[in-house]
Amino acid sequence: MRALTVEEARQRATDLALRSYEVAFDLTGDGDTFVTTSRIRFGATSSTSWVDVKPERLISVELNGQTLDTGALDGGRFPLTGLQAENDLVVTAELKYAADGEGLQRSVDAADGRVYTYGMSSLESAPRYFPCFDQPDLKAPYTITVKCPGDWIVLGNGAATRTAPGEWTLAETKPLSTYFVTLVAGPYHQLRSEYDGIPLGLACRQSLKEHLERDAEDLFRTTRDAFDAYHRMFRARYPFGEYWQVFAPDFNLGAMENPGCVTVSDDLVFRGPVTDAERSTRSRILVHEMAHMWFGDLVTMKWWNDMWLNESFAEYMAHRVAEDATSYQGNWVDFAFVRKWWGLQTDQSSSTHPVAPDSLKDARQSLDDFDGISYAKGAAVLKQLAKYLGDDIFLKGVNAHLEAHEYGNADLHEFIAKLTEAGARDLDTWSDQWLRTSGVDTITAERTGAGIVLHRSSPDESRRLHKLSLGAYDADGSAASVDVVIAGDAAEVVLGNDAGVVVPDAGDDTWAKIRLDPTSLANLPTVLPAITDGTTRAVIWNSIRDAVADAELDPRQALELFTAALPHEDSDVAVGSLVRWLEERVLGGYLEYDEARGPLADALGSKLATTAPGSSLQLVTARGLISTTNDIALLRSWLDSSAAPDGLEIDADLRWALVLRLVRLGEFGATEIDAELDRDKSTEGVVQASRCRAALPDGKEAAWTRIMTDPSVGVQELLAAADGFWHPGQAAITAPYVQRFFTDIPPTADIRAGMVVGLTTARIAPRYVIDADLVGPAEALVADGSVNSGIRRKTANFLDDLRRALAVRSTFG
Numbered sequence: 001m002r003a004l005t006v007e008e009a010r011q012r013a014t015d016l017a018l019r020s021y022e023v024a025f026d027l028t029g030d031g032d033t034f035v036t037t038s039r040i041r042f043g044a045t046s047s048t049s050w051v052d053v054k055p056e057r058l059i060s061v062e063l064n065g066q067t068l069d070t071g072a073l074d075g076g077r078f079p080l081t082g083l084q085a086e087n088d089l090v091v092t093a094e095l096k097y098a099a100d101g102e103g104l105q106r107s108v109d110a111a112d113g114r115v116y117t118y119g120m121s122s123l124e125s126a127p128r129y130f131p132c133f134d135q136p137d138l139k140a141p142y143t144i145t146v147k148c149p150g151d152w153i154v155l156g157n158g159a160a161t162r163t164a165p166g167e168w169t170l171a172e173t174k175p176l177s178t179y180f181v182t183l184v185a186g187p188y189h190q191l192r193s194e195y196d197g198i199p200l201g202l203a204c205r206q207s208l209k210e211h212l213e214r215d216a217e218d219l220f221r222t223t224r225d226a227f228d229a230y231h232r233m234f235r236a237r238y239p240f241g242e243y244w245q246v247f248a249p250d251f252n253l254g255a256m257e258n259p260g261c262v263t264v265s266d267d268l269v270f271r272g273p274v275t276d277a278e279r280s281t282r283s284r285i286l287v288h289e290m291a292h293m294w295f296g297d298l299v300t301m302k303w304w305n306d307m308w309l310n311e312s313f314a315e316y317m318a319h320r321v322a323e324d325a326t327s328y329q330g331n332w333v334d335f336a337f338v339r340k341w342w343g344l345q346t347d348q349s350s351s352t353h354p355v356a357p358d359s360l361k362d363a364r365q366s367l368d369d370f371d372g373i374s375y376a377k378g379a380a381v382l383k384q385l386a387k388y389l390g391d392d393i394f395l396k397g398v399n400a401h402l403e404a405h406e407y408g409n410a411d412l413h414e415f416i417a418k419l420t421e422a423g424a425r426d427l428d429t430w431s432d433q434w435l436r437t438s439g440v441d442t443i444t445a446e447r448t449g450a451g452i453v454l455h456r457s458s459p460d461e462s463r464r465l466h467k468l469s470l471g472a473y474d475a476d477g478s479a480a481s482v483d484v485v486i487a488g489d490a491a492e493v494v495l496g497n498d499a500g501v502v503v504p505d506a507g508d509d510t511w512a513k514i515r516l517d518p519t520s521l522a523n524l525p526t527v528l529p530a531i532t533d534g535t536t537r538a539v540i541w542n543s544i545r546d547a548v549a550d551a552e553l554d555p556r557q558a559l560e561l562f563t564a565a566l567p568h569e570d571s572d573v574a575v576g577s578l579v580r581w582l583e584e585r586v587l588g589g590y591l592e593y594d595e596a597r598g599p600l601a602d603a604l605g606s607k608l609a610t611t612a613p614g615s616s617l618q619l620v621t622a623r624g625l626i627s628t629t630n631d632i633a634l635l636r637s638w639l640d641s642s643a644a645p646d647g648l649e650i651d652a653d654l655r656w657a658l659v660l661r662l663v664r665l666g667e668f669g670a671t672e673i674d675a676e677l678d679r680d681k682s683t684e685g686v687v688q689a690s691r692c693r694a695a696l697p698d699g700k701e702a703a704w705t706r707i708m709t710d711p712s713v714g715v716q717e718l719l720a721a722a723d724g725f726w727h728p729g730q731a732a733i734t735a736p737y738v739q740r741f742f743t744d745i746p747p748t749a750d751i752r753a754g755m756v757v758g759l760t761t762a763r764i765a766p767r768y769v770i771d772a773d774l775v776g777p778a779e780a781l782v783a784d785g786s787v788n789s790g791i792r793r794k795t796a797n798f799l800d801d802l803r804r805a806l807a808v809r810s811t812f813g
C-alpha cells in the first residue's frame with residue numbers, strides 16, 4: 001500500500017472540510033477480526049476525493065444515500081466521486097486485529113488468558129481500524145460507540161459511559177486529528193482520581209494491578225504537579241475533559257499522546273525494584289505526553305515535516321517541568337547523558353536532517369524521523385531559544401500561537417511569526433542556524449601561553465553562534481567558570497591556563513562536539529572524580545565517547561578512564577548510560593570482546609562491593625556485572641539466593657538477567673529457561689524467555705525464523721528475541737546469519753507495518769560483526785528504493801556504526 005504524500009494531503013485538505021465522525025466498533029466476534037462503521041459528514045469543494053480504509057473485507061460504502069461498489073477499493077483507498085457541497089459517507093469494514101502495535105492491537109495476557117485491545121493510530125495506522133480521512137490537518141469531533149464482551153471496560157478520547165452490558169458510548173470530543181484517536185477496550189483494571197476539576201484515571205492489565213496500585217500515588221502526583229505547571233505557563237487550560245493514562249500491552253513506543261487517553265507501554269508498570277533513573281524517566285514520559293495536550297493535540301502540525309514542533313517541544317517541556325515542578329530531580333543530567341548523546345550521534349549519521357526540514361517525506365518515511373534529531377536536538381535548541389529570548393517573550397509567543405490555532409493546525413512559519421510578534425528579534429538567522437541546517441560544530445579547547453582559546457569548526461557555512469560556559473577544575477575540588485560567546489572561529493577566554501581540566505560548555509548549554517585539550521585529557525583520571533556537577537561529567541563523557549567514535553581517542557583510554565572514575569561515580573544515570581555504551585559499542589565493537597570484557601566486569605564487581613544496600617547504584621551496577629561477568633559460580637549463587645549482595649532483591653527480572661547470562665556462557669539450556677518460565681508465568685516472563693531462547697546456541701534458527709517470518713509474534717516478544725540473538729561472545733555460533741540479514745530483513749515489511757519494522761531491524765542487524773565485507777551488502781540494501789524506508793534507515797545507522805568501528809580498529813588495532 002502506498003503512503004500518503006504531502007501533495008495529496010494538501011489537495012485533500014483544500015478540497016474537504018470535515019464536520020464530524022461517528023464511529024461504531026463491534027468487538028464481540030471471537031475470531032481475529034472486528035467490524036467498524038464510520039459515518040463521516042464533510043463538506044467538499046471538489047467532486048472527487050477518497051477515504052482511507054485498510055480492511056480484511058470492505059462490507060459496504062454508502063455516499064449520500066447511494067450504495068457504492070466495494071470492489072473499487074484500491075491499495076487502502078476508496079475513491080469518492082460525485083461529491084456534493086455537504087456529504088454523508090458511511091463505510092463498514094471487517095478489519096484485522098494487529099499484533100505489531102499499530103491499528104487495533106490485540107494481546108492475550110499469558111498470566112490469565114485475558115484479552116486486551118488498544119488503538120494506535122500514528123502515523124498511518126488509523127485506517128487499519130476505522131475508515132477515515134487520514135492526515136493531521138483534517139480534524140473533526142468524534143463520537144464513538146463500542147460493542148464488546150460484558151466484562152470489558154472501554155476508554156477513549158471522550159469520557160466513556162456504559163449504556164448496557166457490553167455497550168459503551170464515548171462523549172463527543174473536540175476536533176481531533178486521526179493520528180491521535182484511540183480506543184481502549186478490555187478487562188482493564190482502573191483507578192480514578194480527580195484534580196483541579198479534571199477527572200484522572202490509570203489503567204492496566206489485571207495481572208499488573210498490585211504493581212500499578214503500589215505506584216498510583218506517585219503517578220497521580222506527577223500528573224497533578226505537571227498540570228499545575230502547564231496551567232501556570234499556558235493561558236489555555238487542559239482542554240480535553242478526562243485525563244487517562246493507560247498502560248497498554250505490546251506497545252512499541254514509550255507512550256502516545258492521545259488527547260484524554262494517553263497510552264503508555266506497560267513495561268513502565270514496574271513489577272520489581274528499579275533505579276531512581278528509571279522512575280524519573282517514567283515520570284518524564286508522563287510529563288512529555290501532557291505537554292502534547294497543548295503542543296500537538298490542541299495545535300497540530302500541518303504535515304509531518306513539522307513533527308519537531310510536537311516532539312522537541314514536548315521533550316523540552318518534559319525536562320523543564322519535571323525539574324521545576326515534580327519530585328524528580330536530575331532531569332537535565334539525564335538529558336545530557338542519555339538524550340543528548342543519542343542526538344549528537346544522530347546528527348553525525350548519514351541520515352541526519354534539519355530539526356525542521358523542508359524535505360517533505362511521505363507519511364511512512366516520516367516515521368524514520370522520530371529520532372535523536374526530532375527529540376533531543378530539537379529540545380536542546382528550544383532550551384537555548386527560551387534562554388535567549390527570556391521566558392516572558394518565549395511563553396508570550398507560545399501562548400499566542402496556541403490561541404491563534406487552537407483545535408487547528410500550524411507550521412514553523414506561524415510559530416516563528418508569533419514569537420516575533422511577542423518581541424523576538426532575528427529569529428530567521430537563529431532558525432537557519434539551528435532548525436534549517438543539520439550537522440554539529442566542534443568546539444576545541446586549546447591552552448596557550450596566555451590562557452585558553454576555544455576554536456569553532458563547522459561542517460558547513462552556518463557559522464553558528466555558541467553561548468556557553470567554560471569550566472576549570474582541579475583534583476582538590478576547586479572549580480571556576482566563565483561565560484563565553486563564540487561568534488567567530490576562535491574566542492579567547494579570560495581564564496588562567498593552569499587548571500587541571502578545562503571543559504568547554506560545562507553547563508551543557510549549546511549543541512556541539514566538545515574536544516578537550518591534551519593536558520585536560522591526561523588529568524581526567526584524577527580530576528573527573530572531583531567534578532561534582534553531574535551535567536559537567538556528562539559533557540566530559542559525551543566528549544570522550546564522541547572522540548572514540550571519531551577514532552581520535554583510543555577506546556582503551558576511555559575504558560581506563562571509566563574504571564578509574566567508576567569508584568567515585570554516584571549517579572545511576574551515569575553508570576547506566578556508560579555501561580550501556582561500553583556494552584553496545586566498545587565490547588566486541590571498537591575492541592575485541594575478550595580484551596575489554598574482563599576489565600569492565602572487574603570494575604563493576606569492585607564498585608558493587610561499595611554501593612549502599614538497596615540503592616539505585618547497587619542495582620544498576622549489579623545489572624552491569626551480571627551481563628559482563630564470566631563467573632558462573634557467582635551467577636549461580638545469586639540465582640539461588642545463597643550469596644546475593646546484601647540489599648539486592650533478586651526479583652523476577654534480575655533472575656531472568658542471570659538466566660540469560662548463564663545461557664550465553666553455555667551453562668544453561670532450554671531446560672533451565674523452561675523451569676524459569678514455570679516460576680514466572682506472566683507475559684513479562686514469556687518476553688524474557690523469548691530473549692533467552694534466542695540466546696541459546698541451538699535456538700538461533702528458531703528465533704531467526706520467528707523474527708523474519710511470523711506475523712503473529714507480539715511486539716515485546718519479537719523485540720526481545722531480536723535483542724537476544726546477537727552477542728559478541730557468540731560470534732562463531734551466529735556467523736551463518738550475518739549475510740542472511742541482508743536478504744531476510746526486507747520481506748519483514750510484508751508481515752508487519754509501522755514503527756516495529758525499523759525497531760526489529762536495528763536489533764537484528766549483525767551489530768557486533770566488525771567486518772569490511774559487510775559494507776557492500778549494507779550499502780546495496782540502503783540504496784534499494786524498493787525496500788521499506790524504516791529498514792533502510794536502520795541499516796544506514798548500522799552501516800555508520802560499522803564504518804566507525806572499522807576506523808577505530810584500524811587506527812588503534
Ligand SMILES: [Zn+2]
Binds near residue numbers: 257289
Ligand atoms: Zn512525544
